[in-house]
Amino acid sequence: MTSASPGPSRLTETVDALRTALAQSPDVLSFTLGGTIDEETAAAAEADGVPREFLDFCRVLDGASCGPNVQLFGLAEAEEHQFYCGPVVDSPLPLSPEKLYCIGMVNEAPVFLDRAGGGVLGNPEAGGDWVDAERFEQLAPGVAAFFLDRLATADYARLAEIDDELLEYDDWLKLLRRAGLTG
Template sequence: MTNASPASSRLIATVDALRTALAESTDVLSFTLGGTIDEETAAAAEADGVPREYLDFCRVLDGASCGPSVQLFGLEEAEEHQFFCEPVVDSPLPLSPEKLYCVGMIQEAPVYLDRAGGGVLGTPEAGADWVDAERFDQLAPSVEAYFLERLVAFDEYKRLALVDDELVEYDDWLKLLRRAGLAD
């Protein structure tokens, strides 16, 4: 991230392109992209322990519902999903609300922001059996990178969302990426 702004110009340009494409796409669900949070909301959330990096992202994009199996939560929804950070009996995963902040879901598995390192962690391959995973995989070095390199990258999103080639034309998020000029 740049010193001038907590969000990169690439993130801002990408979100602007997605919002423009969404406004022109009456066949794509309008709740696909969240709005933004204001400074007052961000300050209150930070005082409640929400990681600053996540709040910086929400100032640009307060969540994205990429499809039924991939979501990047907006602030309000994230706050409702923090129970995923609580330790689970017999799970080998190092779950802890002091160390993790749940920011989304992939295939019924939570996606976390590592409070210490800022990386995005998850067990997307495990799906609904995520609590039995042996370890977290690093999905990206930051929330911004996760969004730009995983969710906005056509082929990577297609892989995460388990969209097969026959269904590509029906996936709203992939339609939006193409219309925003973000797909090959």
């Protein structure tokens, strides 16, 4: 794992490598990588309560669709998924829009940014039954670290629960290999 806030240069370099590989990969779906948000959009979103760390990430990469089981939302899509932060009857999880911000999905379970500590939290192994989990697992110390250390590495295959027989067909893994991020 990296520190809580990997340098923007590492994130930018990784995203640039992925965008270059995507441009040279007509066999990979083009919507895999989002664009970026501008300063005006970021300022308006921050005024509406979107966490700054998520906005800083969106300034470099406004979402990534890593495969059918893993998605890191762009700003517009994140705003549509904040209902996951609301309390759920009989769930032991501390769900609260004041404490959490939904930033993606892994295996049908939402992934949250902890507004206070900046960590990325979730229960990806619980899948659709995530609300029954006893507690959140910290997936990474921050949004950039989640992307760089969990999604832009070979660890993605484990996180996404990809069957060994399907590894060679996964578009995100193809893109990671072509960008020189995995073996």
